Amino acid sequence: MEPYDHKKIEQKWQQRWEESNAFRVDDASDKPKEYLLIEFPYPSGDGLHVGHVRSWTALDVVARKHRAQGKNVLYPIGWDAFGLPAENYAIKTGVHPKITTKQNTDNFRRQIKNLGISFDWSREVDTTDPAYYKWTQWIFLQLFKKGLAYKTKTFINWCPKDKVTLANEEVVDGACERCGTPVEKREKEQWMLAITKYAQRLYDDLDTVDYITAAKVGQRNWIAPSEGAEIEFTIANSSTKIVVFTTRADTLFGATFLVLAPEHPLLKELSVENTDELAAYILEAKKKTEIERTNDEKEKTGVELKGVKAINPANGEEIPMFVADYVLGHYGTGAIMAVPAHDERDNAFAKKFNVPVKLVVSSRIQVTRTKLDTTEGYDATYQVAEYSSPLNEKNLQDLAKAAQENYENGFEHPLGPTLYTNPGILINSGQFDGLTSEEAKKKITEAVGGKIVTTFKLRDWVFGRQRYWGEPIPLVHCEKDGWVAVPDSQLPVILPETDIFLPGTEGESPLANMDEWVNTTCPTCGGAAKRETDVMPQWAGSSWYYLRYADPRNADAFASEQLLRQWSPVNWYNGGMEHTTLHLLYSRFWHKFLYDIGLVPTTEPYMKRTSHGLILAEDGSKMSKSKGNTVSPDTLVEQFGADSLRLYEMFIGPFDQPVLWNTNSVVGVRRFLERVWKLRENVTEVHMDGATETRMHQTIKKISDDIDALKMNTVVSALMMYSNHLAELKTVPKTAYVALLQLLTPVAPHISHELAEGIELEHAALEKWPVYDPAKLQAETATIAVQVNGKVRGTVELAADATEDEALGKAREHTDVAAWLAKGREVKAVYVPGRIINFVVE
RNA sequence: GCCGGAGUGGCGGAAUGGUAUACGCGCGCGACUCAAAAUCGCGUCUCGCAAGGGAUGGGAGUUCGAGUCUCCCCUCCGGCACCA
Numbered sequence: 038m039e040p041y042d043h044k045k046i047e048q049k050w051q052q053r054w055e056e057s058n059a060f061r062v063d064d065a066s067d068k069p070k071e072y073l074l075i076e077f078p079y080p081s082g083d084g085l086h087v088g089h090v091r092s093w094t095a096l097d098v099v100a101r102k103h104r105a106q107g108k109n110v111l112y113p114i115g116w117d118a119f120g121l122p123a124e125n126y127a128i129k130t131g132v133h134p135k136i137t138t139k140q141n142t143d144n145f146r147r148q149i150k151n152l153g154i155s156f157d158w159s160r161e162v163d164t165t166d167p168a169y170y171k172w173t174q175w176i177f178l179q180l181f182k183k184g185l186a187y188k189t190k191t192f193i194n195w196c197p198k199d200k201v202t203l204a205n206e207e208v209v210d211g212a213c214e215r216c217g218t219p220v221e222k223r224e225k226e227q228w229m230l231a232i233t234k235y236a237q238r239l240y241d242d243l244d245t246v247d248y249i250t251a252a253k254v255g256q257r258n259w260i261a262p263s264e265g266a267e268i269e270f271t272i273a274n275s276s277t278k279i280v281v282f283t284t285r286a287d288t289l290f291g292a293t294f295l296v297l298a299p300e301h302p303l304l305k306e307l308s309v310e311n312t313d314e315l316a317a318y319i320l321e322a323k324k325k326t327e328i329e330r331t332n333d334e335k336e337k338t339g340v341e342l343k344g345v346k347a348i349n350p351a352n353g354e355e356i357p358m359f360v361a362d363y364v365l366g367h368y369g370t371g372a373i374m375a376v377p378a379h380d381e382r383d384n385a386f387a388k389k390f391n392v393p394v395k396l397v398v399s400s401r402i403q404v405t406r407t408k409l410d411t412t413e414g415y416d417a418t419y420q421v422a423e424y425s426s427p428l429n430e431k432n433l434q435d436l437a438k439a440a441q442e443n444y445e446n447g448f449e450h451p452l453g454p455t456l457y458t459n460p461g462i463l464i465n466s467g468q469f470d471g472l473t474s475e476e477a478k479k480k481i482t483e484a485v486g487g488k489i490v491t492t493f494k495l496r497d498w499v500f501g502r503q504r505y506w507g508e509p510i511p512l513v514h515c516e517k518d519g520w521v522a523v524p525d526s527q528l529p530v531i532l533p534e535t536d537i538f539l540p541g542t543e544g545e546s547p548l549a550n551m552d553e554w555v556n557t558t559c560p561t562c563g564g565a566a567k568r569e570t571d572v573m574p575q576w577a578g579s580s581w582y583y584l585r586y587a588d589p590r591n592a593d594a595f596a597s598e599q600l601l602r603q604w605s606p607v608n609w610y611n612g613g614m615e616h617t618t619l620h621l622l623y624s625r626f627w628h629k630f631l632y633d634i635g636l637v638p639t640t641e642p643y644m645k646r647t648s649h650g651l652i653l654a655e656d657g658s659k660m661s662k663s664k665g666n667t668v669s670p671d672t673l674v675e676q677f678g679a680d681s682l683r684l685y686e687m688f689i690g691p692f693d694q695p696v697l698w699n700t701n702s703v704v705g706v707r708r709f710l711e712r713v714w715k716l717r718e719n720v721t722e723v724h725m726d727g728a729t730e731t732r733m734h735q736t737i738k739k740i741s742d743d744i745d746a747l748k749m750n751t752v753v754s755a756l757m758m759y760s761n762h763l764a765e766l767k768t769v770p771k772t773a774y775v776a777l778l779q780l781l782t783p784v785a786p787h788i789s790h791e792l793a794e795g796i797e798l799e800h801a802a803l804e805k806w807p808v809y810d811p812a813k814l815q816a817e818t819a820t821i822a823v824q825v826n827g828k829v830r831g832t833v834e835l836a837a838d839a840t841e842d843e844a845l846g847k848a849r850e851h852t853d854v855a856a857w858l859a860k861g862r863e864v865k866a867v868y869v870p871g872r873i874i875n876f877v878v879e
Numbered sequence: 880g881c882c883g884g885a886g887u888g889g890c891g892g893a894a895u896g897g898u899a900u901a902c903g904c905g906c907g908c909g910a911c912u913c914a915a916a917a918u919c920g921c922g923u924c925u926c927g928c929a930a931g932g933g934a935u936g937g938g939a940g941u942u943c944g945a946g947u948c949u950c951c952c953c954u955c956c957g958g959c960a961c962c963a
Contacts, residue, residue, distance in 0.1 A: 754902035822898040
């Protein structure tokens with residue numbers, strides 16, 4: 038038998054699959070559909086990463102299994118090809134991004150085909166193709182027409198190196214996600230998408246999908262609804278009102294000052310005595326980068342608004358007002374009521390600026406004075422009772438009364454004289470004394486005419502990019518009509534050709550210099566008008582690409598209604614955790630919008646989301662070109678073969694966890710394939726022995742279950758154990774061998790097909806998934822451990838259907854066991870068929 | 880600080896509450912060879928001559944039986960972080 042020549046075999050089968058369009062999916066098939074999706078790659082100049090191979094091979098295994106099980110499987114691929122690296126490369130070298138993109142996608146395509154991944158290449162999409170981005174623009178216009186795209190002057194995150202606006206999500210540790218430069222704040226007119234209008238639904242509908250917990254939690258934390266109240270404060274001697282957002286309306290009586298964010302619009306209207314000081318502070322705050330703002334060790338800064346007081350609506354007291362950058366302009370109403378007794382930040386600020394602190398909620402209440410409270414730093418002779426919820430009415434009244442007395446008698450609060458942040462029982466709050474925080478929130482809000490609201494951390498999506506290599510925003514600005522949508526008939530708005538890719542010094546898009554392109558006519562009035570010169574962010578094209586796969590060549594719609602119904606939703610989507618709050622959230626938003634306007638049939642795009650762990654270099658660091666610790670799939674395919682690489686990447690460790698790459702270990706799976714290769718020599722039409730038959734059925738079950746659960750590392754080890762078993766036999770029963778090939782095919786398709794051909798197996802057999810017989814999972818006899826007091830003292834061979842009496846009897850006959858039993862008195866015997874026997878001896 | 884995830888041999892890791900360390904790497908010994916590589920076989924948690932004992936980050940608990948379930952603590956990785 039000739040040696041295992043992976044190059045020859047892999048080339049042969051890849052060519053056959055290519056020629057026969059083996060993985061082309063048929064829209065008209067009446068088999069049940071299964072739509073499997075991986076995140077389409079950005080075709081970088083570095084080529085394929087071993088991480089791509091891990092993720093795509095895993096779903097390829099799933100795809101191939103589902104096909105074998107009779108499903109109509111859609112497993113597509115495409116290119117998310119707009120983006121900064123190609124543009125930066127163009128700035129450096131003058132080579133147009135279009136050219137680099139073409140080169141890179143060609144290289145990726147070649148590399149992927151060398152891996153034998155069963156993508157349906159007939160559905161390839163490319164976000165930079167005008168036939169594709171026509172529909173990206175079209176969907177944007179639908180958002181615009183529904184008022185969900187708007188231009189506004191806002192503080193944006195600005196990367197001074199890339200000269201580009203960044204979305205909130207693209208800022209990592211106060212620095213640009215791509216280049217690490219500290220991000221600055223700039224005020225700029227920007228196109229925004231109102232994703233916050235969908236915040237509640239994006240949050241709630243997570244309950245309807247099957248995402249890995251980390252992804253759900255990540256999105257929930259990012260959207261972060263927070264229930265609270267908006268309460269109005271009036272400025273003394275004025276009709277001006279300031280609305281604050283608080284989650285602690287119960288502490289309103291303790292609000293001893295008000296704080297506005299530096300960006301608060303009302304600051305311009307108030308007549309303040311210290312205008313210069315105020316202006317200087319606001320300027321300073323705006324200049325600060327995110328890093329500076331957070332590196333301040335939370336040391337509070339601020340300026341009092343001299344000559345202006347606010348009135349606390351609960352007790353009518355006049356309280357001072359401040360501006361401080363610890364209050365964020367974009368969250369809530371950009372203004373807070375500060376309650377220094379019950380909020381850490383307000384407390385720190387009050388101490389620094391000498392504002393009174395007033396306790397209005399108590400947690401621990403003096404009950405008796407019999408014992409010493411050992412809380413460090415307090416030697417008062419009282420014992421405290423913990424506040425615990427729920428309390429009954431009577432208790433509450435007693436406790437509130439005691440708390441009030443305690444406070445009036447000047448006892449310090451056991452947890453500290455001035456700060457207590459947990460809920461408790463109200464004191465010093467007039468008619469609301471004695472209520473729990475929970476009750477008081479509602480009643481106090483009501484009493485001062487506030488309203489209950491939910492505030493989200495999620496912010497609207499900054500959608501404009503002042504760059505070249507992106508989809509032009511298809512809007513025209515007309516002096517008379519304002520912003521006007523480019524009519525559908527003029528879509529796509531083609532990205533104009535240029536050889537100047539550098540953004541302007543003020544950060545304007547390179548498109549802004551192209552007068553011929555910019556100057557146009559207004560579609561509404563026919564007068565002179567200018568095109569929007571910003572382009573869309575990279576997240577635009579990827580927000581809907583999974584819909585395009587359903588009908589990738591459609592020229593009349595982004596996809597036909599019928600094909601969307603056929604393929605929606607995506608059954609299983611695998612991708613990186615880093616996209617949880619970016620791509621994954623954005624595309625859910627677009628999808629829900631498209632659902633609302635009746636264009637997609639489901640409320641959610643993806644039924645199930647899984648995530649692969651990162652592949653790290655051997656020393657645990659991230660693989661990167663600059664560190665020179667990357668591993669090239671090409672080299673591995675050359676040296677070991679695609680099948681070995683695929684097997685290794687599945688075997689490397691639990692799929693959802695980060696793993697360390699170790700090229701030396703690839704030889705292990707290569708040896709395994711060599712053994713499977715040699716096994717063929719011993720295959721004959723003999724009858725299967727019982728042990729082999731049992732193993733076969735167990736292995737089929739194990740591998741079937743594990744593929745569905747994405748436990749690929751144990752899939753490979755099960756294959757190894759099964760083939761090791763077959764290798765021990767002198768003659769390998771053909772049936773058992775065929776099952777091995779069927780089970781091996783999804784992970785190592787090339788060698789499996791070659792071997793199947795070698796035993797003249799009819800081609801169709803490999804395309805069928807083996808089925809196990811539940812009745813044959815159990816061996817006729819099994820080795821059962823016998824324990825005495827939980828310690829194994831021997832094993833016995835038992836028939837699968839042995840009765841308890843038989844089993845225990847046989848166990849007692851075991852000489853070692855008998856010796857241990859003789860040491861005491863047997864009080865109990867446990868027999869779990871097929872598992873264990875345990876004697877309890879005293 | 881808050882929220883996730885994870886701690887098991889020299890290493891990657893396995894284990895529906897039921898013989899912990901499967902599978903693989905590495906290492907050791909042996910076979911084959913003039914030799915080497917490749918391949919094959921055997922061995923490989925730890926203490927102990929043995930009988931036995933001890934080990935799944937630490938401590939308690941539930942159970943006939945715990946890596947697995949419950950509670951407390953420690954460490955590492957990831958995410959969020961002045962969000963009122």
